[in-house]
Amino acid sequence: MSAAPRTARGEKTRRRLLEAAEHVFAEHGYTEASVSRITERAGVGQGTFYLYFDSKLDVFDELVEDLNQRVRHAMSEGARGASTRLEAERAGFAGFFRFTAEHPALYRVVREAEFVSPGALRMHYTRIVEGYIDGLRQAQDDGEITDIDPTVAAWALMGIGEMIGMRWVLWGTGGDGAGGDADPTASGTSAVPDHVFDEMMRFIGGALGRGRGEGEGGS
Amino acid sequence: MSAAPRTARGEKTRRRLLEAAEHVFAEHGYTEASVSRITERAGVGQGTFYLYFDSKLDVFDELVEDLNQRVRHAMSEGARGASTRLEAERAGFAGFFRFTAEHPALYRVVREAEFVSPGALRMHYTRIVEGYIDGLRQAQDDGEITDIDPTVAAWALMGIGEMIGMRWVLWGTGGDGAGGDADPTASGTSAVPDHVFDEMMRFIGGALGRGRGEGEGGS
Amino acid sequence: MSAAPRTARGEKTRRRLLEAAEHVFAEHGYTEASVSRITERAGVGQGTFYLYFDSKLDVFDELVEDLNQRVRHAMSEGARGASTRLEAERAGFAGFFRFTAEHPALYRVVREAEFVSPGALRMHYTRIVEGYIDGLRQAQDDGEITDIDPTVAAWALMGIGEMIGMRWVLWGTGGDGAGGDADPTASGTSAVPDHVFDEMMRFIGGALGRGRGEGEGGS
Amino acid sequence: MSAAPRTARGEKTRRRLLEAAEHVFAEHGYTEASVSRITERAGVGQGTFYLYFDSKLDVFDELVEDLNQRVRHAMSEGARGASTRLEAERAGFAGFFRFTAEHPALYRVVREAEFVSPGALRMHYTRIVEGYIDGLRQAQDDGEITDIDPTVAAWALMGIGEMIGMRWVLWGTGGDGAGGDADPTASGTSAVPDHVFDEMMRFIGGALGRGRGEGEGGS
DNA sequence: AATGAATGAGAGTTCATTCAT
DNA sequence: GATGAATGAACTCTCATTCAT
Numbered sequence: 001m002s003a004a005p006r007t008a009r010g011e012k013t014r015r016r017l018l019e020a021a022e023h024v025f026a027e028h029g030y031t032e033a034s035v036s037r038i039t040e041r042a043g044v045g046q047g048t049f050y051l052y053f054d055s056k057l058d059v060f061d062e063l064v065e066d067l068n069q070r071v072r073h074a075m076s077e078g079a080r081g082a083s084t085r086l087e088a089e090r091a092g093f094a095g096f097f098r099f100t101a102e103h104p105a106l107y108r109v110v111r112e113a114e115f116v117s118p119g120a121l122r123m124h125y126t127r128i129v130e131g132y133i134d135g136l137r138q139a140q141d142d143g144e145i146t147d148i149d150p151t152v153a154a155w156a157l158m159g160i161g162e163m164i165g166m167r168w169v170l171w172g173t174g175g176d177g178a179g180g181d182a183d184p185t186a187s188g189t190s191a192v193p194d195h196v197f198d199e200m201m202r203f204i205g206g207a208l209g210r211g212r213g214e215g216e217g218g219s
Numbered sequence: 220m221s222a223a224p225r226t227a228r229g230e231k232t233r234r235r236l237l238e239a240a241e242h243v244f245a246e247h248g249y250t251e252a253s254v255s256r257i258t259e260r261a262g263v264g265q266g267t268f269y270l271y272f273d274s275k276l277d278v279f280d281e282l283v284e285d286l287n288q289r290v291r292h293a294m295s296e297g298a299r300g301a302s303t304r305l306e307a308e309r310a311g312f313a314g315f316f317r318f319t320a321e322h323p324a325l326y327r328v329v330r331e332a333e334f335v336s337p338g339a340l341r342m343h344y345t346r347i348v349e350g351y352i353d354g355l356r357q358a359q360d361d362g363e364i365t366d367i368d369p370t371v372a373a374w375a376l377m378g379i380g381e382m383i384g385m386r387w388v389l390w391g392t393g394g395d396g397a398g399g400d401a402d403p404t405a406s407g408t409s410a411v412p413d414h415v416f417d418e419m420m421r422f423i424g425g426a427l428g429r430g431r432g433e434g435e436g437g438s
Numbered sequence: 439m440s441a442a443p444r445t446a447r448g449e450k451t452r453r454r455l456l457e458a459a460e461h462v463f464a465e466h467g468y469t470e471a472s473v474s475r476i477t478e479r480a481g482v483g484q485g486t487f488y489l490y491f492d493s494k495l496d497v498f499d500e501l502v503e504d505l506n507q508r509v510r511h512a513m514s515e516g517a518r519g520a521s522t523r524l525e526a527e528r529a530g531f532a533g534f535f536r537f538t539a540e541h542p543a544l545y546r547v548v549r550e551a552e553f554v555s556p557g558a559l560r561m562h563y564t565r566i567v568e569g570y571i572d573g574l575r576q577a578q579d580d581g582e583i584t585d586i587d588p589t590v591a592a593w594a595l596m597g598i599g600e601m602i603g604m605r606w607v608l609w610g611t612g613g614d615g616a617g618g619d620a621d622p623t624a625s626g627t628s629a630v631p632d633h634v635f636d637e638m639m640r641f642i643g644g645a646l647g648r649g650r651g652e653g654e655g656g657s
Numbered sequence: 658m659s660a661a662p663r664t665a666r667g668e669k670t671r672r673r674l675l676e677a678a679e680h681v682f683a684e685h686g687y688t689e690a691s692v693s694r695i696t697e698r699a700g701v702g703q704g705t706f707y708l709y710f711d712s713k714l715d716v717f718d719e720l721v722e723d724l725n726q727r728v729r730h731a732m733s734e735g736a737r738g739a740s741t742r743l744e745a746e747r748a749g750f751a752g753f754f755r756f757t758a759e760h761p762a763l764y765r766v767v768r769e770a771e772f773v774s775p776g777a778l779r780m781h782y783t784r785i786v787e788g789y790i791d792g793l794r795q796a797q798d799d800g801e802i803t804d805i806d807p808t809v810a811a812w813a814l815m816g817i818g819e820m821i822g823m824r825w826v827l828w829g830t831g832g833d834g835a836g837g838d839a840d841p842t843a844s845g846t847s848a849v850p851d852h853v854f855d856e857m858m859r860f861i862g863g864a865l866g867r868g869r870g871e872g873e874g875g876s
Numbered sequence: 877a878a879t880g881a882a883t884g885a886g887a888g889t890t891c892a893t894t895c896a897t
Numbered sequence: 898g899a900t901g902a903a904t905g906a907a908c909t910c911t912c913a914t915t916c917a918t
Binding site: 467468469546549550552553560563584586587590591593594596597598599600601602605609633634637638640641642644645646647 | 686687688765768769771782805806810813815816818819824828852853856861863865866
Binding site for chain 4: 886887888889890891897
């Protein structure tokens with residue numbers, strides 16, 4: 001749990017510490033990050049850190065929580081204006097990839113929680129999935145998508161996003177094992193090559209689609 | 220890179236070290252594991268470790284390599300006898316979940332590579348995906364599945380497996396965000412509840428299915 | 439040296455601080471006690487502490503001083519009504535043991551002064567001994583006790599009280615090295631088992647006794 | 658618990674560490690002593706310390722144990738040749754005072770155990786007392802001393818020694834509250850002024866004496 | 877009179893790695 | 898081939914004390 005602020009000055013210090021932690025964790029990972037590096041970057045004394053956080057793990061958890069909100073926000077942006085479920089899906093994935101692309105190191109922080117603070121990671125994924133489930137259920141009620149168990153589908157979609165994001169956003173567009181014919185130039189819709197993004201959406205469209213998988217999603 | 224063996228005695232010591240490392244990494248994670256705990260478990264002196272491995276990271280890499288082979292073996296078991304692509308897929312996922320269920324801690328080791336030795340993780344995923352791609356391409360040539368980019372599809376499938384495995388194998392069958400109506404009793408096919416497994420296969424069947432998503436996969 | 443009071447409000451704050459310090463030192467010992475724990479218990483800000491005391495050591499000294507008075511008071515209670523020196527002695531020891539039994543942790547605070555503030559301990563013992571000396575000298579003048587050097591006798595008596603108190607009050611009645619046949623049930627006179635108390639008084643009676651050391655001390 | 662040696666080299670390092678700890682604890686007290694000061698004095702690296710001791714407390718305990726033996730040895734020296742119990746007592750006290758005088762700071766280490774490792778202090782006193790009890794019982798069987806409970810008597814004697822030793826050995830011969838007529842010059846028998854020592858022995862002689870307490874103690 | 881945020885020195889402890897034997 | 902004693906840098910965290918408000 002956090003601690004001491006209350007005053008405006010304290011609140012400011014806390015924010016600086018949190019921001020510094022974000023950068024340091026992103027740059028070095030949890031283990032290599034040190035509290036002293038964080039305080040140094042924040043421009044405060046080492047002891048000050050412990051006025052605001054109980055431990056190194058405590059800031060980490062708070063950070064994951066914070067990132068969870070930002071990721072979810074990035075995902076829901078644009079999804080609101082979507083008229084079909086697949087459009088919403090498109091927007092969600094695009095938002096997620098964009099966030100990952102803009103803060104590649106940061107998103108690694110979230111994933112590192114699996115080894116640092118498992119409960120935090122669980123919470124992170126669970127919250128995202130919950131949003132998904134609602135949307136899927138709605139689309140099912142509207143007869144827009146197939147009647148697959150929305151929970152299972154939500155986790156599957158989550159996995160697709162994580163893996164495609166890791167492969168094409170984090171590792172970059174080329175690299176070993178890269179999808180040969182992915183077109184690195186075009187990238188209007190998302191941080192992932194258009195071709196990859198489109199194929200992924202075709203995959204998802206087929207999975208969720210009613211009757212046949214022709215939902216599509218041509219760019 | 221490794222070092223010294225050559226003799227039979229040396230080869231044995233090396234194997235013991237590797238096995239000890241497997242247990243210690245599985246139990247404590249990379250950071251908390253210590254070389255001395257490894258050597259202690261292996262029953263050799265601390266210095267001996269450096270006769271066989273250059274560093275702590277070195278054994279870790281070798282371990283990930285080793286696990287990669289075992290996971291791929293678990294996945295391809297049974298897939299060989301499959302007559303359709305979806306059957307092969309079923310067998311592959313079942314093998315993967317079984318492996319994860321039997322060595323839950325071990326598979327975490329692989330995933331931790333993202334933060335310890337990114338190249339090793341890349342290699343791990345890439346190799347698995349390569350196998351997939353071949354199979355998918357073949358099925359496409361046979362007109363059995365849709366003509367989606369096999370690379371993209373392979374990574375998507377990989378992501379589904381990882382996420383479903385984490386959610387239902389690693390975290391257990393219940394817990395927050397659990398699939399409400401999943402049937403925890405039956406579990407003939409895999410380490411994941413039958414219902415979840417079946418729904419996942421329906422999802423995949425739809426994604427890969429030709430024309431309509433009729434692949435299905437009722438148990 | 440202390441500081442700021444003067445007003446009634448200040449005097450009250452000071453008392454609360456002192457009382458809080460007493461509890462915190464008793465519970466944790468000097469080193470483990472922290473100023474912040476003291477102020478927290480007192481319900482005042484951390485800075486307030488330094489308005490009343492120069493340092494952590496300063497409160498400690500004041501506390502030892504305070505305890506010295508309370509111990510001496512406990513010892514002299516009842517001793518006043520005594521008609522013989524040995525009766526007075528009895529009452530003094532009983533009072534000391536009672537105090538120790540009622541505030542076991544507190545009396546440890548006094549003893550810890552040896553390592554924290556040696557001068558304070560010296561003062562503590564010296565003051566107690568001074569009272570003794572006067573009484574012993576008087577009894578000698580009255581021909582009631584032997585003509586032993588009262589200073590030496592006083593320190594010896596002090597040592598007996600401390601050690602018997604530590605052994606039977608602080609450590610409890612049983613334990614290793616316990617006086618085998620001590621009767622734990624009866625305990626009318628003091629916090630030490632009756633048998634132990636009586637034997638101790640016989641010991642002292644012999645030491646101080648005129649002519650022969652026989653007798654005395656039967657409860 | 659200790660650890661690693663076995664080799665002659667290790668045994669030597671261990672001894673150096675122990676000796677360094679003795680000096681550092683004696684000079685600064687437990688709290689102010691730091692492991693780094695100990696290793697510095699021992700001329701080894703900081704990490705080496707933890708090869709031989711589990712913690713700072715661990716060396717401390719071992720040291721108290723060690724001192725216990727040395728004190729008991731100092732006390733029993735000379736006592737062996739004694740023909741009466743009181744002579745043995747004399748020799749024991751003299752040995753104790755001598756030890757305290759020769760290692761004044763060291764003996765404080767033992768006493769500090771009350772606040773650092775209470776069990777160790779208990780053990781220390783209990784062991785010494787046990788030796789006493791045997792001697793006293795023997796003397797009683799021989800009809801040499803009064804039939805006082807030997808356990809109570811032993812703890813009382815222990816207390817006398819500790820207090821007189823603190824007052825006249827540790828604090829020095831003069832000082833506040835000093836025994837006015839103590840003769841600082843003569844000091845043949847012990848580290849305590851002769852007069853004090855003699856008076857103390859008279860006190861003890863009276864306490865233990867058969868029939869009358871009048872004898873003894875002449876220097 | 878009172879506050880509490882800020883400090884920074886320093887504590888105990890761990891560990892990957894080296895190297896003389 | 899094997900050992901294990903030795904290292905020292907680095908870590909997280911605590912705390913008495915100060916001082917602007």
